[in-house]
Amino acid sequence: MTRTWLITGVSSGFGRQLAEQLLVRGDRVAGTVRRLDVVADLAEHYGDTFRSALLDLTDTARIREVVDSIVAEFGRPEVVVxxxxxxxxxxxxEASDEQVRHQIxxxxxxxxxxxxxxxxxxRAAGGGRIxxxxxxxxxxxxxxxxxxHATKWGMEGFVEALATEVAPFxxxxxxxxxxxxxxxxxQGGLRFGTPLNAYDGTPAAQVRAFREGVPNSIxxxxPERMAATMIASVDQEPAPLRLVLGTDSWTAITSALESRLADVRPQKDNAATTDHSDAAAHGSDIPWADSH
Incomplete structure (x- = not known):
């Protein structure tokens, strides 16, 4: 089945890998980049099945304009990455205020x-995948x-809630x-704050080693297999809420989840001591309605 895809960041990494695999198999790809020259080879080789568009995600005012333009000129995507x-x-x-803002x-x-x-x-198409x-x-x-982590955890909360909002469509x-x-x-996907001497020798300083590049020993x-698995997930019904890729990811995530449960489970009785005396009779249908 031939599909039209919209993918942000196709200049390198997973975005580039996804675009190449999809174009080879005959799908159509609209890819956003911050410099058009980095995907000139894709445009030349794949012609009308590939369209590039300039977009910097920090320019949020232009995002809807670019998306609408892609839809009008290239067609409505079935899959958005x-x-x-x-x-x-x-x-x-160690990060500057400007760096913090740019990351978020x-x-x-x-x-x-x-x-x-x-x-x-x-929604207008009656469905699709994100x-x-x-x-x-x-x-x-x-x-x-x-x-x-703040940005990735934030996106996961947003998307998990979003999934239930858009399922009816x-x-x-x-x-x-x-x-x-x-x-x-x-190589460009990692940026660093300015080191403070106070953190020398502390756990936070360990990431400084990656300034010189990622060690080959790791x-x-x-990435080719990971991209292929992402593509294959689009055919799964229903869509998997999460797609864990790599043994290292599975091991780290399951360990983190088990650790959080271990922190929370012993607090069951203490948590109950803060319930209102008539909570059972007047409980809200929205558990977090009264939270701050």
Whole structure:
């Protein structure tokens, strides 16, 4: 079945891998980039089946304009892959205010606004699929990655709620959680705050080693296989809410979930001591309605 895809960030990494595999098999791809020259080879080789569009996710005012333009000129996509993003690393206070804002604007706000822009088109079509690229860092948290984790955890909460909102319209949503992969994420996909001497020798300083590149000794997943699995997930009914890619991701995520349960389970009796005396008779249908 030939499909039309909209993928953000097709210049490198998973976005590029997805675009190449889809174009080879005969699908149509509209891909966003921040520089058109980086995908000139795709445009030349695949002609009318590939369309590139300039888009920087931090320019949220343009996202809907670009999406609408792609739909008008290239056709309505059946599948949307929100892929563009990067990682800002270092201790929380080592990043500048500008770096913090840029990380959130790109990974979180930009991704949210992209999905909001495509939803009217998918609803009009009576369905479709959305794949949101998260990572193992959307379920785990490590020192030196607090700002990156904030954006990935934020997107996972947004998308998990979104999935139930759009299910009545036939729209399936999947959160993709890859572990490490031999992509070019480490070559431009990683940015760092300015090191503070106070963090020398602390756990947060360990990420500084990645300034020089990712060590070859680290075993990573195969980006080609990961992209193929993402593509295959679009044929699954119903859409999987989460797609874990890589043994390292599965191991880290299950460990993190078990650790959180271990923290919470012993608190059952203590949590009940804060219930209102007539909570059973007047409980809200929305459990979090009175939360702050």
């Amino acid at each position: 929100s892929n563009a993003g990067y990682g800002l690393f270092g201790a929380a206070e 604007d790109t990974n979180l706000l930009g991704s949210i606004q992209l999905i909001r822009a495509v939803l009217p088109h998918l 794949l949101q690229l998260s990572s193992v860092g959307g379920q785990t948290a490590h020192p030196g990655g607090s700002l990156y 036939g729209i399936g949503v999947t959160i993709v959680e890859p572990g490490g992969a031999r992509t070019k994420f480490g 075993v990573f997943g195969d």
